[in-house]
Amino acid sequence: MFKQKRLFELVRTVLAVLIALIVALVTILFASDEPGRALSLFLFGPLDSLRHFGNVLEMMIPLLFTGLAVSIMFSAAQFNLGAEGAFFLGGITATSVAINQSLLPVVHPVLSILAGGLTGALFCGIPALLKVKWNASELVSSLMFNYVALFLGLYLINYYMRDVDAGAMVSFKLADTSKLIRIIPKTRVHFGLILAALTVVAGYYFMYRTRWGYRIRLTGLNSSFARYSGIQTASVIILSQVLGGFIAGSGGAIEILGMYRRFSWQSLPGYGWDGIIVAILARNNPALIPVGAFFLAYLRIGADLMARSSDVQSEVVYIIQGVMIVLIAAESFLAHYRHKLVYREARKTAASGK
Amino acid sequence: MADFFNIIFSVDFGYAVLRVTTPILFAAMGALISDKAGVINIALEGMMLISALTGVIMSALSHSAGLGLLGAVIVGALVGMVLAYFALNLKTDVILAAIAINLIAMGGTVFVLFMVGGDKGISSSLASKVLPRIDIPLIRSIPVLGPILSGHNILTYLAFLSVWVMYIFIYRTPLGLRIRAVGENADAADSVGISVRKIQYTALILSGALAGFGGAYMSMGYVSWFSKNMTAGRGFIALAAEAMGGATPHGAMFTSLLFGMFDALSNSLQTLRVPAEFIQMIPYLATVIGLVIYAANKTEQIKRIQAHQNREARKGAQEVKLL
């Protein structure tokens, strides 16, 4: 029974992907004179060289962090969208530590990441506090705080960390001691991937094998019940968001330390929203976060390669991404057939039971 | 400081507030109607963007601003329907489906603009129309208020009218009653033969249509062209305004105006000697503060009402008993 269902899920997903691909192909037919090549770039481009596959892994790193962060907050039924702002501010505070030229290796990135994480924790903690104290919707306040984060971050860079000798609004150079080492030669895949993997594993254990994770999940599923069971729901609500913020903030820090020479974002990088996509695709289960993150990263890189090397407009990739995401997350897609399967199965067991 | 007050109490400022508020108000009404039916619509941003482009293309093709508006509204409604199809029929998580729509809107509008106008950034090659401004003869002659209230784009008046219409619609008509019932207790609505799905479809389609008005205002009223990503987060702000306004038409209008006021203020205050980043933060911070004050008040109020109700309920129970 379970096996059949799993098989069905697989078939369903494959079919959804196929349909999405057909939609993609139709769109590409519109936009391209060489649709076959474009599609093959899109599908297999990420696999055609180590560097391109490295790009997928690079992109996965921030997605793993924000995906995990969002899934923890959503697990507590806290629709905090602040991962975006936390990631950005995490990058900024990490920068403020990383531009310091007098710290030791190893210690330096650790301090920077901690700084980023703490900022993220603080940032996502504020909507949590407002929620607990005054019942202000965390969805709305975090959405607004994201804008505040952007402008605050820009101010900090502009007035405190800007390298006036640089020709753009960028921070001073990050010290070499602060950088995360590259772990796969010929790619930019950095130590952050290992950190991300560890964080996701820890996240899984945390959510499903510790008392705190249990409390978060229980509060998210039914907070009245959680309270009745003796759980301090207010602190759980805060914990989930502070933790989510910490992870998102560290993610921002790690992204900067692993991928950049200087801090140079001038707008929110969007990984928070991507994190929501990943978390929902993974149904808030940390164990599935890598799958969701890989899927999204592969999609993005494939689409980029296609836009870059064929005549497909780069904007088309947004359309393809949107369609793919929606179809794959469509739970009732083919539900009809699924039910038939269930029904037949139930009849069979009933018959054999008799 | 004198400058500050000069700015706030100027006629131009008052006029600007209404202008800034208009698109947010439309989208907030869109947020409201779907919220009432129990579905959160964070695709407003994308819907507005798509409609903004549609308005420009349609008006350029038809040489009529009215048809442009019609096109924008219809396409907004269609996007609402697509969202409904995914969320209600295919059971895609509604937040995810909405994010996907926003993504598609962001790239799709530029793509379509490129296909239609051969340009990726702005629709200046399309001779699109703008919706007219309206002078209201009587009101215009009122001192001070006159110039603030008169001479706006027709959609500005429509936006404020929509608040009233929405109020009547939600609280006085059968469909409104059903929408509220579905939003509050879908099972109950289902059990009396109301199709929950149909109602939520209706709400999302209306929500899209309202976002369509907002989008049309952006490209055919506020400015006279479509440019990439021109809604710049107004759909999200509308969402915040609706929540902050306690999910009532008038509340949402009030908070939209509040946001409009702070936004207009931040636009005017740039000349103050404060880093621009801080001024740019004002509207968002003000929204959060407003939200907190509102929510805190409401929590208090609910507590009081609940207590009252409990008491009444108990009294009722006893009366029944003694019958």
Add this chain to the structure above:
Amino acid sequence: GQQGKSDSVETEVLKIVLILNGTLGDKSFFDSADNGMKLIKEKYGNKVLVKTIEMNYDETKWEPTLLDVAEQDWDIIIMGTWQMTEMLQECAPDYPDKKFIIFDTEVDYSLPDMENIYSITYKQNEASFLAGAMAARITTSDMPLANPEKTIGFLGGMDIPVINDFLIGYIEGAQYIDRDIKVAVSYIGSFDDSAKGKEMSLAQYSQGADIGYNVAGQAGLGQLDAAKDANRYAIGVDSDQAELFLSSDPGKAELITTSVLKRVDNSLLRAIDLHMAGTAPWGSTEVLGFEEKAVGFAENDIYMKVVPTKIREEMDMLQKKIIAGDIVVSSAFGMSSSEIQALRDSVSP
């Protein structure tokens, strides 16, 4: 990789790729660069193969793209903005037989193996100086839409060095004409939100400015709408913004007295010309200004019609002075944020 169709003259075809760290459609910088590619194609036809790649604004994608194209068989790889310099400095030495052009910034030639890079920078501050001077003349003039107040406007996209480089020139130009000129400065905080750009410009106009200058990409176009609503003057940037509206909205176009041009297109064509002639200065930077037609005013019909001859003549004269070095315009590059803030405050109305 992407290559041209191979034909008999394959060996003679010069393959040029432009990688943009943004997207097309900004009606300024990137579009202008792309236009440069078109000019090159027009001029050299079959002798060149050109391609433009948009890398979008996501910075993590820039370096992989640069490495990709460097590996493919392009002869000349063109890119722009300061953000690309450090990547290029690391990449170029690995591909000594490829040529790289970087515009609007320069690489650090004290580093080893930079001989295959040619840098182009622009004197946008000098062109902005002229805009400031013209605005100052107009606001104090008796032109039909000018008012007695000595206030002019500046609408920036963000408070960042490139934008401020325009601002500094503008302020200096205005002050050069009249020390009492006040400059209302607003930053939109975005390069997309043209509605907000319009709103801020309207606020400036209502606070007494009668001419404004927008340096905010697509968001800056809002100023042109505002000029029409408020019936005031505007100055465009990067491309000839009057031309954008000439057919669709002539009334608006007439208010755009001129546009300050940063002709990336011209400079790229010039670079290829030099390369074809074998005189391209690989391994060094060229600073292009009025002389090379890399910056300048859009001297279109509206400029000729709307701006009084006296002012136009003065502008020509100032231009000559700048070229001759009699007037030296400061640059925002190298200034700290507080210094810029102080300068803004000193002219704030």
Add this chain to the structure above:
Amino acid sequence: MQTDFLSMNNITKVYPNGIVANDGVDFSLRKGEIHALVGENGAGKSTLMKILFGLEHPEEGEILLKGESIHVSSPNVAIEHGIGMVHQHFMLVPSLTVAENMVLGSEPRRGIYTNIKKAESETLELSRKYNLTVEPSARIRDLPVGIKQKVEILKALYRGAEILILDEPTAVLTPQETKELFEELHLLKEKGSTIIFISHKLHEIKELCDRLTIMRNGRSQGVFNVADVTEKEISRLMVGRDVILEVDKGPAAPAEISLKVRNLTVVNDFGKNAVNNISFSLRKGEILGVAGVEGNGQGELVEILTGLQRINFGSVEIEGENIAGKTIKEIRNLGTCHIPEDRMTYGVAETLDIEQNLLADKHDSPRFTGKILTRPKVIRENSLKLIGEYRIKCGSPLEEVKMLSGGNIQKVVVAREFSSDPKLIIADQPTRGIDVGATEFIRKRLVELRDEGSAVLLVSADLNEVMELSDSLIVMYNGEITAFIEDVRSLSEEELGLYMLGIKKQTDGEIGRALHV
């Protein structure tokens, strides 16, 4: 033999999770009868009725109305065919008024507007006609459950129901309200309605119904004339074995005081005393019943005792410790357990599996959680043990709780709470809406726990239950204790009713005996 007015033939329903809720069920109705549908929790009663009402769709089977096959694709169709349903759980919109709820879906109109005036007058008319008094302009959220139940019935009647399905309408009603309801149902029957009545209280069925259909495991066990079968026989057919309805309970052996309530007053936000200066004690080894019409302060009392609400005035001691300022957790750690009145809100997380639900109050106890990680093996052992012990009907411990029938959900709650070695058990309506087998089981467990030395506070609106289970009893009316009955066996149901309605009250001295000083 009369011809069948309605018949459902060979109905089979398989839920998406693979549960076969109805397996070839035949069910038929005669015009003008009151037909009972009984069966254990999860037997498939509600499912069958939902199919009849168009809320669920069967995989097989047909429905014949007056001999003609009908296809009930949605509640709308059912309503058109004159079928009305009062659901097991209220299907009302709390913020709307009675009249608005009444007309929802078939609103009278005036132009584009809803004609609220007409809705209200029609409601009033209908309520007079059937003697079901309600106030049309009152908001549902302000109404007590009894009235809500009336609104539900009126709702069905408003839509012209000739066949009225009542899914456990009495589960939330007090005896008096039930009596009233029965009178109204008789009235309806006289006026020509046909009624399907689902209940787990067999005496009600004996009292009200003409025929009954018994279901077990998704199949029909046959149709009977109510007059021909005894309660005992019904139970046997339902459960498949003999059920002892009377609890076999020896005399209590009260020991020292476990719970001490002194001068407790609970003031609500409007300054009204929901609980007014009450004092009593509860000793180990006894069951103290708290009787009273719902809403007379029992809810608040329970909330205080379990820490869900803060104490305003007075004191509460559990196991010798004052609980003022203690968290729920700390109170639980004193040895308190709590069976909540509303199991879906406070008792379980619906979408969580059974195993994890069984863990809620003890997830962090050293038995299940080490320094950092939980112990899956011990947890699995625990859940399997409890599922077996409490006979929770489920496929596996990993099944979501919402897949269980109501009675089995209640068992999950009870199993969890009873398995924490409680010293003080606060049981609020512990057997509400569950079948006889499960009721028997829970009552037996309560007595066992008492005999093992736990103190039990039993709050129940079910007079039978309080009188059968309690050793002593306090009666609450209007926030006060109106009577303390030391030995329940000496009490008659009538006398208890008088105390509950506040018509009779003991002297302070008599009530003071509840202190056991």
